[in-house]
Amino acid sequence: MRYEFHDSAALELAELIQGALVSVQQDSARVLEFYSQETKAAVDARTTSLSKVESVLHACLLGMIFVGQHLTDREWWGRSMGTAPDDEYLEGYVSRYTEFTKIGLIQATFSSIESSIRLVLRSLAPETYKRLRVDFRHICYYLIDEFMRDERQHYRAVTDIMRLIRNTVHNNGVFSPKSGRDVRIWYREQLYSFEAEKVVNFADWELLLQIIVDFSEFISRVMTQPVITELAHIEDPMISQLVAESSSDDTADDTADDTAD
Secondary structure (H helix, E strand, C coil): CCCCCCCHHHHHHHHHHHHHHHHHHHHHHHHHCCCCHHHHHCCEHHHHHHHHHHHHHHHHHHHHHHHHHHHCCHHHHHHHHCCCCCHHHHHHHHHHHHHHHHHHHHHHHHHHHHHHHHHHHHHHCHHHHHHHCCCHHHHHHHHHHHHCHHHHHHHHHHHHHHHHHHHHHCCCCEECCCCCCCEEEEECCEEEEECCCEECCCCCHHHHHHHHHHHHHHHHHHHCCHHHHCCCCCECHHHHHHHHHHHHHHHHHHHHHHHHC
């Protein structure tokens, strides 16, 4: 990192996030090679899928830069707040902010991925999507079986561990399945046990970032399949709205400038 950090843990975490970001950027660039400039400009879900994940990782990286440069710097506290908190309180602020950022990473990444995959399957196989739409796991399984059959076990594990970790966020970190049964997932040569009604305490940053990197690869492979690249335009509603709002703001600014003149 090219930044001056006041905390080695924040620096290490920022470097981990940056490594994952580079990997996702590479996958995103690979996807873009398969689409025309017209498709890219049309805010198509196939090309925005990974750009949204990039944005999430960028936000997390900025958060850790803030922690490393400011939140752990007593002089910053003095300039910004008038006085620096005691060590105990400072550690608590850093811990809570970092944990909040991690929860945001889980939620925002999953939402970005899920929305794009749903849009693509709905366009590719409408009847299949109607049948599977209730369970995101089954949507991913379908795409895995269609395009990555030889690596089915790995990508199903990626899907399951990501989905279950996201679900624990809704229960304050507690795994609370409808079935009431424990779930065990073998992922990257390690067994992860989700015990019913118990806190999931193994979802650290390193694991989460590895899952995101693997899922990014999964998305890039789906979005570059010939039957996917040949589909008609698949609008990404969220990005489309953001672009429309930005254009509207620019138009309003231009109008204001013209009126001022």
